[in-house]
Amino acid sequence: MLFRSSPAQSAQLAEARNLLIEAENDRPAWAQIKQLFAEIALRQGDITTAIERLQQATRLGPPNPSIIRQLVSLLYLTNRLDEAQQALALVGPDGLEGMERLSAEIELKSGQFDAAIALAERSVEAGQNLSAGELLWFGQLLARAGKVERAGQVLERAVEADPGQPISWLALFSAQLAIGQRAAAEKTLERGRDALPSPQRELVFAQGQESLGQFAAAEQSFRAALAAAPGDAEVARAVAGFFLRRGRLLEAREQLEAIIAPAIAANASMSSLRWARRTLAEPAVSQGGYGDLDRALAIIDGNRDENGRLPAEDLAARLAILAPRAEPQSWRDALDTLDRLSKMQPLSTGQRLERARLLEQLGRWDDSRNELLALVSAPNAPDRKSTRLNSSHANISYA
Numbered sequence: 001m002l003f004r005s006s007p008a009q010s011a012q013l014a015e016a017r018n019l020l021i022e023a024e025n026d027r028p029a030w031a032q033i034k035q036l037f038a039e040i041a042l043r044q045g046d047i048t049t050a051i052e053r054l055q056q057a058t059r060l061g062p063p064n065p066s067i068i069r070q071l072v073s074l075l076y077l078t079n080r081l082d083e084a085q086q087a088l089a090l091v092g093p094d095g096l097e098g099m100e101r102l103s104a105e106i107e108l109k110s111g112q113f114d115a116a117i118a119l120a121e122r123s124v125e126a127g128q129n130l131s132a133g134e135l136l137w138f139g140q141l142l143a144r145a146g147k148v149e150r151a152g153q154v155l156e157r158a159v160e161a162d163p164g165q166p167i168s169w170l171a172l173f174s175a176q177l178a179i180g181q182r183a184a185a186e187k188t189l190e191r192g193r194d195a196l197p198s199p200q201r202e203l204v205f206a207q208g209q210e211s212l213g214q215f216a217a218a219e220q221s222f223r224a225a226l227a228a229a230p231g232d233a234e235v236a237r238a239v240a241g242f243f244l245r246r247g248r249l250l251e252a253r254e255q256l257e258a259i260i261a262p263a264i265a266a267n268a269s270m271s272s273l274r275w276a277r278r279t280l281a282e283p284a285v286s287q288g289g290y291g292d293l294d295r296a297l298a299i300i301d302g303n304r305d306e307n308g309r310l311p312a313e314d315l316a317a318r319l320a321i322l323a324p325r326a327e328p329q330s331w332r333d334a335l336d337t338l339d340r341l342s343k344m345q346p347l348s349t350g351q352r353l354e355r356a357r358l359l360e361q362l363g364r365w366d367d368s369r370n371e372l373l374a375l376v377s378a379p380n381a382p383d384r385k386s387t388r389l390n391s392s393h394a395n396i397s398y399a
Contacts, residue, residue: 031057063090078345113145132162163195199225233268256280274303278317315341
């Protein structure tokens with residue numbers, strides 16, 4: 001969804017934006033201009049502005065499916081589900097063609113399970129011969145909607161359609177385990193082990209054993225996967241995740257450092273590299289705890305793109321490192337991090353409370369109080385017991 005641009009392209013974007021400002025002054029009712037503003041904002045990493053511009057475009061003239069599709073995708077990405085549903089309503093049921101899956105995901109995330117299933121069924125019914133990927137998506141949606149038995153039936157079709165997909169075997173295993181069919185789940189693990197090549201077979205078996213509470217056996221299977229694919233970042237990531245879940249931080253750290261080492265990093269996916277750096281920088285994993293601030297931040301900064309931007313997950317990790325520290329400079333850096341994060345997605349309740357706390361610590365009591373007042377007066381505001389306002393300035397506590 002977000003784009004990367006070189007310094008030269010950034011200059012061109014700034015020039016294009018200036019031209020659009022002139023065009024907007026001449027033609028304020030042209031939706032296409034708003035959409036172009038949104039495209040520039042996306043290329044600059046400013047999702048909030050992109051959403052605002054697309055919302056402006058939807059208010060000009062008849063609904064444009066391409067604009068609404070882009071707007072809904074961004075709203076879903078930033079968890080603004082009520083607004084996403086409002087945007088979808090602009091095109092009506094007959095205008096949802098091609099957007100059924102996204103609509104179903106939005107309804108599901110909003111707790112509207114029956115509506116989500118109906119939209120999902122509409123999506124899969126449009127295709128006569130469903131692929132393994134389509135069956136997997138439908139089965140997982142059914143499971144998340146609480147229709148686990150039916151999900152198992154659909155996921156069985158998914159593994160039959162493509163036995164070489166590890167995620168399908170694990171999804172079927174999880175569905176069976178969720179409805180108490182332990183014997184069937186164990187049989188599914190064995191079937192997956194026989195159908196998959198190494199190291200996928202070892203990883204699927206390890207994750208299943210972990211879910212069954214067979215931790216010693218799971219560790220053996222994870223180590224077997226490492227032995228079968230030394231230098232594979234995805235395998236190392238799975239093993240690191242296991243050790244993290246077991247609270248074995250030194251062994252997790254060993255795998256995380258292996259992922260970002262040049263020998264493995266050269267062939268690792270960007271997702272795994274960023275995850276490893278972010279996890280390695282977390283205070284609980286970092287060998288020096290909070291003391292090695294510079295090193296932790298430097299590790300996260302390795303995730304910057306060529307324009308110097310960090311993804312939202314890394315900004316959140318940076319915040320978690322800076323906010324609890326005792327130095328005012330760290331508080332200021334944490335506030336700056338929150339400001340950058342707010343341009344990419346709405347801040348969560350916890351992040352807004354953190355912002356108010358940081359403002360108070362820096363002596364900006366009016367700003368802290370205003371932040372809390374805005375928070376408790378917003379729709380879906382947190383319980384007022386979770387925040388307390390002093391008559392002179394904001395005192396924050398977590399309930």
